[in-house]
Amino acid sequence: MRGNIRLGRVFGIPLRLHYTWFIIFALVTSSLVLYPLEHPYPIEQRIILGILTSVLFFASIITHELAHSILAIRNHIPVKEITLFVFGGVSQITKEATSPRVELSIAIVGPLASLAMAGIFYGLHLLLAGAQQSLAASLMQWLAMINVILALFNLIPGFPLDGGRIFRAIVWQRTHDYHRATSTATKVGQGIAYAFIAGGLALIFALQLWFNGLWLIFIGWFLHDAARASNQQILLRDSLIGITARQVTDYGCPVVPTHLNLTELVQQYILPTGRSCFLVTQGAGLEGMVTLQQIKKVPRTRWAITSVQDIMTPASKLKIAHADQDVLSVLQEMNGEYANHIPVREAKRVIGVINREDLSRLLRTRADLGMRLTPR
Numbered sequence: 001m002r003g004n005i006r007l008g009r010v011f012g013i014p015l016r017l018h019y020t021w022f023i024i025f026a027l028v029t030s031s032l033v034l035y036p037l038e039h040p041y042p043i044e045q046r047i048i049l050g051i052l053t054s055v056l057f058f059a060s061i062i063t064h065e066l067a068h069s070i071l072a073i074r075n076h077i078p079v080k081e082i083t084l085f086v087f088g089g090v091s092q093i094t095k096e097a098t099s100p101r102v103e104l105s106i107a108i109v110g111p112l113a114s115l116a117m118a119g120i121f122y123g124l125h126l127l128l129a130g131a132q133q134s135l136a137a138s139l140m141q142w143l144a145m146i147n148v149i150l151a152l153f154n155l156i157p158g159f160p161l162d163g164g165r166i167f168r169a170i171v172w173q174r175t176h177d178y179h180r181a182t183s184t185a186t187k188v189g190q191g192i193a194y195a196f197i198a199g200g201l202a203l204i205f206a207l208q209l210w211f212n213g214l215w216l217i218f219i220g221w222f223l224h225d226a227a228r229a230s231n232q233q234i235l236l237r238d239s240l241i242g243i244t245a246r247q248v249t250d251y252g253c254p255v256v257p258t259h260l261n262l263t264e265l266v267q268q269y270i271l272p273t274g275r276s277c278f279l280v281t282q283g284a285g286l287e288g289m290v291t292l293q294q295i296k297k298v299p300r301t302r303w304a305i306t307s308v309q310d311i312m313t314p315a316s317k318l319k320i321a322h323a324d325q326d327v328l329s330v331l332q333e334m335n336g337e338y339a340n341h342i343p344v345r346e347a348k349r350v351i352g353v354i355n356r357e358d359l360s361r362l363l364r365t366r367a368d369l370g371m372r373l374t375p376r
Contacts, residue, residue: 005018010062013082016084017083018083021084021085025054060150061084064117065091067112067113068091071105072091075098077093078093093106100172104169106165107163107166111162115147117143118145118147121141156192157185157189158193164227168184171184190228196219197221197224200217203216244323245322246346248359251351254269254279255279258309262306263304265290265295266303276292277353286343287315288313288318289313294311298311319342321345322345323346
């Protein structure tokens with residue numbers, strides 16, 4: 001997801017913040033600062049408590065997503081990152097569950113974590129109310145309520161929400177057909193999305209509740225788009241089953257020497273060929289790889305005095321695929337490293353590069369023809 005701010009890692013999982021999260025942060029903080037208006041506490045104290053409550057709400061979302069991610073990792077399912085955005089958060093899991101039981105456990109643990117957080121905050125509410133800290137007690141009560149709402153919203157059986165994944169796990173268990181379960185869950189999710197949109201339109205035109213109506217329409221649009229994107233991602237993964245790295249390798253990837261400067265690289269290799277990735281060698285050994293993105297980071301005034309070796313990614317830091325490795329695992333490695341290119345090795349010799357753009361273009365072409373890649 002574009003527009004991310006990297007916050008670091010939690011339990012080794014990259015944590016990112018999408019800029020849309022600040023919309024929720026501003027809404028939550030401002031509403032809590034103004035609530036209740038008749039409260040005798042000074043505005044400065046309400047601002048501090050409002051910000052603190054927004055931060056705790058932020059922590060609640062992280063806890064929800066971490067519950068998903070940690071259980072996924074324990075079931076040997078890699079987690080690329082956690083991203084927080086306007087609707088909450090999403091754990092980007094790089095492959096699907098291997099069984100209905102695993103799918104169910106990973107999906108349900110998030111809402112359970114939110115309900116546990118609600119219980120903690122409600123306990124703090126009772127404690128603070130007994131100590132006559134009414135403003136802080138009210139904020140803890142709000143946090144308890146919002147965590148319950150978060151859990152219930154995620155339990156809506158609209159794929160790819162947690163409830164939709166729970167529903168898919170149940171259908172998968174009953175039918176023993178993962179694809180049928182995914183298709184059914186996607187259709188139900190899209191139906192629920194249309195219901196949200198219809199409800200939003202009804203609020204606008206029947207009751208003139210523009211804000212509430214637009215918010216429901218926005219949620220419905222998001223659910224519909226998310227269900228469609230998730231289903232397409234699964235179809236993409238299916239189309240890669242049985243395909244090896246050898247079949248999608250670019251064997252014509254140019255090889256350049258380490259001493260070549262960037263001006264020579266651009267003029268002799270990039271402009272004539274339009275390629276954006278080059279293997280770097282010295283003698284018979286692979287020294288590294290250089291990409292167009294790395295070149296663009298260097299000011300043009302320094303191209304003539306900057307060598308390929310100065311900016312390349314060393315071979316020791318490269319993820320290298322094996323020729324007989326399945327492409328799905330290669331794609332997972334590329335996603336984990338945020339890499340658009342990955343060298344391919346056969347018998348201790350690098351034979352070429354897999355390019356994400358070429359792979360995507362090939363898959364689109366096959367999909368347009370109604371064909372799937374078949375092993376050679």
